[in-house]
Structures are given as structure tokens and as C-alpha cells.
Amino acid sequence: MEDVRSVRMSPEEQNEFLGRGGTGVISFDTSGDGPPYTRPISYGYDAETGNFYFRLAVGPEDAGKKDLIDEDREISFVTYDETDRGWRSVIATGSLEEITKSALDSKVAEAMQRVKIPFVDVYDSHPLTLEFRFFRLIPDELTGQQQAGTGE
Template identity: 85%
Template sequence: MEDVRSVRMSTEERDDFLGSGGTGVISFDSSDDGPPYTRPISYGYDADSENFYFRLAIGPEDAGKRDLIEEDGEVSFVTYDETDRGWRSVVATGSLEEITKSALDPDVAEAMQRVKIPFVDVYDSHPLTLEFRFFRLTPDEVTGQQQAGTGE
């Protein structure tokens, strides 16, 4: 087995890797001791505030997903990439906060202008039947790792 070592990314390397958005995987803690609810997702990232932004789609048959989103449980978000220079990944954990029109403050509005959340069609239902809601993750912890020797 190949010995691949990793090193922690600096804040600048992490912010460069995350850019203003991309794709990753989000996991919600389950309220019963079952496995986490995990789904691919697109994200926006604001390096100024170090917050992540998500557009979550909820379909008519997604009652369980709606319940998980509305609970105040912990979420984990992971994004990963592998290039000819090696792999890189970032893991962020914390709680989601819904961004509603009535609670939209100027700082959040400015941050949402700086991010680019890709529209990725991975839905079981037609997008016109889905409810889209926006959320912010102000992480309790963010860690970036990269294959040793890949730093700029």
C-alpha cells in the first residue's frame, strides 16, 4: 500500500481551494442512532466571513429531510478534489441557520453576493416541484488537509 502523507492547509490555501463555491457532501446527524443523512450538494463559500452557503431542495415526499434540516443538529460538510498534484479536502462542522427574506441582514446579503452556488441537478423530482431554501453554516470547526508536497 502506498504511503501518502497529508499536511494541514494554511488558511490561504484553504480559501483558495474552496474558491467562491463548488460541490461537496453534507451529512445531517440522525435523531435516532441510525446513520447520518448524507447527500451531494453545491455550496458557496465567503472567505471574508469564513461561512458556507447552501441551497437545499425539498420535494413533496421529503418530510424526513425537512425534519432533519429544521432540527438544530450538527452537520458536517466535506469537499474534495484530486489533481495531478495530489488530493485536497476541507471538512466543516457546525449548525445550519436558515436565511429567510425577513431575517436577511446586510452582512449576509453582501456575503451571498460574493459566493457562487453552482446549480447541480441531482434531484429525484422535477425542479419545479421542489422548494428551495437557503442556509448558512458558520462552522464551529474547519479543517483543510492536502497531500504532502502539494502546497503552492
């Protein structure tokens, strides 16, 4: 078995890895002993503020998902990549904050212009039947790891 060691990424390395956006996996804490609600997702990242932005889709059959995003629940977000230089990943945890038109301030609007949330079609329903809502994650904790020896 190959011995693959990891090292913590610096904030600069994390920002470079996250870029302006990409894809990852979001997990919502659920009540009781059930497993987390986990789904692939695209994200935008604003290095200036260190915040993540998500466009979540809720369809007519997604009552459980709607309940999860409407409640103040702890989430984890993970993004990962493997290249010829080795693997890298970043994990962010915290609570989502919905961005509504009425609550949109100039700083959030500026940050959303700096990010790029890829549109990835992973929906069970036709996109025209979905309600798209925007959320921000101001991480309580942000950690990055990379395969040892992959730093610049």
C-alpha cells in the first residue's frame, strides 16, 4: 500500500485551489440518528471575504430538502481534486444564510459578482420546474489538506 501523507494548505493555497467556484459535495445535518443529507453541488467562492455561495434547486418532490434548507442546520461542504501533482481538498463547515432580494446588501452583491457558480444539471426534474435559491456560507471552520510535496 502506498504511503500518501498530507499537509495543511496555507490560506493562499486554499484560495488558489478554490478559485472563483467549482463543484463539491454539501451535507446537511439531519435530526436523530439518520445519515446526513448529501448532494453534489456547484459553488462560488469569494477569496476577498472567504465566503462560499450556493445556488440550491428545490423541486416539487423535494419537501425534505426544502425543510433542511429552511431550518438553521449545520452543514459541511467538501471540494476535492486530484491532479498529476497529487490530491487536494478543502472542507468548510457552518450554517447557510439565504440571500433574498430584500436582504441583498451592496457587499453581498459585489461578492456575488466576483464568484462563478457553474451550472451543473444534476436535477431529477426539468430545471424550469425548479425554484432556485441563493445561499451564503460564512465558514465557522475552513481547512485544506493536500498530498505532501504538492505545494508550490
